[in-house]
Amino acid sequence: MSSIFDKFAPLQEQHAALTAMGRSPADIVFEEIISPTEAILNGKRTILMGTNNYLGLTFDEVAVDAAIEALKTEGTGTTGSRIANGSYDGHKRLEEELAEFYGMRSAILFSTGYQANLGAIAALAGRDDYLLIDADSHASIYDACRLSDAQVIRFRHNDPENLDRKLKRLDGTTGSKIIVVESIYSMLGDMVPLKAFVEVKKKYGAYLLIDEAHSLGVLGEKGRGLCEHEDLEDDIDFITGTFSKSIGTVGGFLVSNLPGLDIVRFASRPYMFTASPPPSVVASARKTLSRIAGASDLRKQLWENAAQLYNGLKSAGFELGPTLSPIIAIRLSDAEKAIALWNGLLDAGVYTNLALPPATPFGWYLLRSSISAAHTPEQIALAVDVCTKIGKELGLITLSGSKKTETGKLQVNGAKALNGASEKHPFSTSEPESVVPTGAGAPVARA
Ligand SMILES: Cc1ncc(COP(=O)(O)O)c(C=O)c1O
Secondary structure: OOOOOHHHHHHHHHHHHHHHOOOOHHHOOEEEEEEOOEEEEOOEEEEEOEOOOOOOOOOOHHHHHHHHHHHHHHOOOOOOOHHHHOOOHHHHHHHHHHHHHHOOOEEEEEOOHHHHHHHHHHHHOOOOOEEEEEOOOEHHHHHHHHHOOOEEEEEOOOOHHHHHHHHHOOOOOOOOEEEEEEOEOOOOOOEOOHHHHHHHHHHHOOEEEEEOOOOOOOOOOOOOOHHHHOOOHHHOOEEEEEOOOOOOOOOEEEEEOOOOHHHHHHOOHHHHOOOOOOHHHHHHHHHHHHHHOOOHHHHHHHHHHHHHHHHHHHHHOOOEOOOOOOEEEEEEOOHHHHHHHHHHHHHOOEEOEEEOOOOOHHHOEEEEEEOOOOOOHHHHHHHHHHHHHHHHHOOOEOOOOOEOOOOOHHHHOOOOOOOOOOOOOOOOOOOOOOOOOOOOOOOOOEO
8 A cells, every 4th residue: 555655765765775884864862962072872972073063152151051040030932923922032132132243233033044044035035036046055045945936046056157147137127136145055164255246246236145054153253254254244135144053052043234124024934933932042042142252262263173174184185175164074976985984983983964965065975074162182183083094994095195086976977176175264364265166966955
């Protein structure tokens, strides 16, 4: 007899194949969380290299105490949407603090970063408007396109010239044009060439929305992200972000300097029809947000740690993402070897993210790490050593540590070689240029 789940047979098969080779990423359950960088997994002390806990603040005492106090005084949850049930004082305060932090007129709080993109983009881009999105956009941006009534146009990843051509074709149309980019792309850690996108936006009178999910707390002297780092904040119309990374909790937001933003609340289904963030989450987010501007020591440490991991893996001979960032991904074209490397690392007590196609660019298999300021040099050195040892055993890198040329899928897809990656980080005087292949392979939403 047929079952409603029959349509998932290919997915089931893929999952079974993965599990047959060891574990499935979806089945990882940490028995104990020791610190932002360590947990117990299957009875073994494991270094956490894939958490997005960029500043390592998940155990910050002040944030934890504020959450406990809010739990005790305001309860475990709000049990409803702000439109229906009203707001708590913390919601309003957090929005004011977000607006102040970014130096913008207003902010809207969402329950997650996913919902912030979904709610902001789908509401801003109406029936007669045009949404122009990067081909490598996060799933939340793709899902926003589905929810929006606007016409969706995809441009090549990190390619402002391609965007320019697409906008030119819209000459004479009246609807608003909304360009959506991400500051640091979540799979390879490459950054958007923001200045060039700002120029295109200005040329066509379009709006620019940037998702700073992976750059809040990470970039900029005050931690406001790539727009601050590139001194382009005045040229950005909308910023979305999340509390699930540097802020160490959960929640999302939209900020803008444009007058009249507030009305978006009433046009945004992911804002209206879901429960608002619980008081404990709001309380810890407020405390951590208030630390971000002054956390330059953590940012410096974060980038030093990222450089140690990036340079260690690169000189071992691994193919990595194009630019140094706190997201460091080993690119592989062989599924079995990628899964074996991931399992081998787990056996050795190192947890990374295994990212598989179609959630990855060019059909690559990625072992993705997100470094934290809380990692110690010893933890990073151990991760590099273990990776190098298993990489050699699997024939992914040669014994001398030089690169093995990967063939097959990469060449079939026509991906350019990702050369020119630099050891420089944002505290260096000369910024490395982001060199990212464009145009090959079917664009899919990224995880
Ligand atoms: C670029 C990007 N935007 C949005 C999100 C969604 O954030 P959240 O986890 O708060 O839903 C993520 C999460 O991974 C992301 O990487």
